[in-house]
Amino acid sequence: MGSDLQRLAPFLFSLLSTITNQSPLQICAAASVLLRGRHEKLPSAFAYYINSVLQYGGAKKAVFQRLCKLGISTSHVSAVKKQRLLANTCGEALQKLKAANELFLNPQPNSDGDLDLNPQQGSDGDVLRCMEMLELSEGAPSTSAVDEASVREDMDWLDMDIQDTEEQQSTSQQQTSELEFQTFNALMAAAEASPPLSLELTNQPPHSYSIILDNLDFYMPTHHQAIDRSNKSIHWTHLMAVEDRVPTHHLSNEKPRLSLTGYDIKTSMPSRESQWSMEQEFIVLGARILTQHLDAFKPLRNVAVHHIPHEYSENMSKASTHHPLGLLFKNENESDDLQAILEHIQTKCSNAKKGPKVAFNAYKEFVAKETAALFLAAAMTIFQLKDVSETPEGFIPDNVRDAEDMELKRTWLHDKAALVVKTFVNINDTTSAVATAVTLAEEQQPETxxxxxxxxxxxxxxxxxxxxxxxxxxxxxxxxxxxxxxxxLLSVQLNATLSPKLVHSITYNRFWSSRGGKGNNISLDLHLEHLNNFLKSFLKGLGANLTEQSASRISRSISVLKHLLDATDAELGVAKQSGRHHTPDQTNDIRALVQVALEGELFASHPGREFSAFPRFDRNLLSKFNYSEYRLWMKARLREWRVVQM
Structure with missing residues (x-):
């Protein structure tokens, strides 16, 4: 906007530049307000950005009315209509992606019997146009179903600002009925109305995708309770589709990997190989903790591994793409509602799978601090360090400290971390106990x-x-x-009943990355939790006006609004919240916990010492485990699952 203003109105730009001390942000903001004064219906992206900020903050209609008079925002009616306009695009990109997948998986032969990959008209041609619109090539942007440029263009040129008069309010009330989720047939009918376009289908398959859902629960108190007006306890379901970054089209989806007949329960038990892999990962994580908190190890901080490489590291370092699907006004904790939710997903997104549904641990930060503190206390006990800041002379050998070979330094660091892991985690003991348990369970007869x-x-x-x-x-x-x-059940599904394609996708396509980069992934469920919190900020601002219609409108436009706010905040230099809620004194907290562990000598053996709350607590966590009963329980579950489709 600044360049356009300087080109079309150089005198005004010079005047505002002088007044604002050449601040580009203030120049654009002032010009936007001034232009609204010239013509009250003149559209302004600035006004719509202010609308989004006000709605996110829960502003009432009166706030919109006052700021609209000042030319800072639009009227509340216009803000709602803009939300509705954005909500109408919800699900379109996913339906096009769904159609592209269906065409790829089930190509239609032409009259000659060959695959018709370049039709001139009809639904297949429309599907190909859908694929082009999605830009499924390797360099396609992966930010949102509706990109920022198109939103800004709409906001710049669409005249949505109307006067908040009684007549217009009455008219708007007649137009506020919300559209239901658009069906696939309706979307394709709209595509058929567009001119046919001939495209060449590339060899690159479209992205597969996952559907994830989470319950949206919050409490909405009412100011004046009555028989027909009481406090609301909201239990809805929030859905979102996420494109898979790790490809799966090369794997079969036709049949299970194995039959449950004769399934060996040892397959679902921890093996020595899996325990060894876990031990190696613990060593890497332990090395990070040592180099971050113990001064004696900090000289080797630059060789600590912050991303454990794997086969699909490059794929998962790319930014993720999601498609919002809005709210379903069903409670996933109710059996009937859950069935309706699954039917909705099957109908609207039939070639997608339900993503992993694991509740996010609200105590993650505490557990992380406690784990780090215990590992540090164990390391200080082994290496005889009295304080986290102690740096004994010669602790790191000179040939290691001064070496140019990074791998030599990393090997020495991992050897020290491995000493802590093998001494106190006791993975080998656990593995031996489990192996013995399975053997005994197979040999023992059931208890009478x-x-x-x-x-x-x-x-x-x-x-x-x-x-x-x-x-x-x-x-x-x-x-x-x-x-x-x-x-x-999950173990049996991954090892037997699911197809190789689903197993591959469940293993690798269950993470989200907003900006890309290695080591910047979080679980899909945590990402949806973040969107839930963002959505709640809008919904709670509605107060008594919260209805299923208004909630549907906001939930279906929330992704575009969030992307708009984030992009504009970046231009304004507003610091973006990282989503992490660590306290500033996290290091001090960990050091305090380390001190408690050292004073209590937790990692020193004292005969007869025990917790008063847990008398006679056995060091072996499997001491009270009934192996025979566990084996019988597993066999009974396998018999149940053989007669149902999994």
């Missing part, structure tokens, strides 16, 4: 009596249901098998 699992109780039962009833009634002991069931 089931003992109560409450320590100190001598009751025994013949039937499992009787034992469970006793434990719940007299000991309030209710063991939830949900995690064990889900973990075992």
């Amino acid at each position: 009596q089931l003992r109560c699992r409450m320590e100190g109780c001598s009751k025994v039962y013949k039937h499992k249901k009787s034992r469970n009833t006793h434990e719940l009634k007299y000991h309030k002991l209710q063991l939830q098998p949900d995690y064990a069931y889900s973990t075992f």
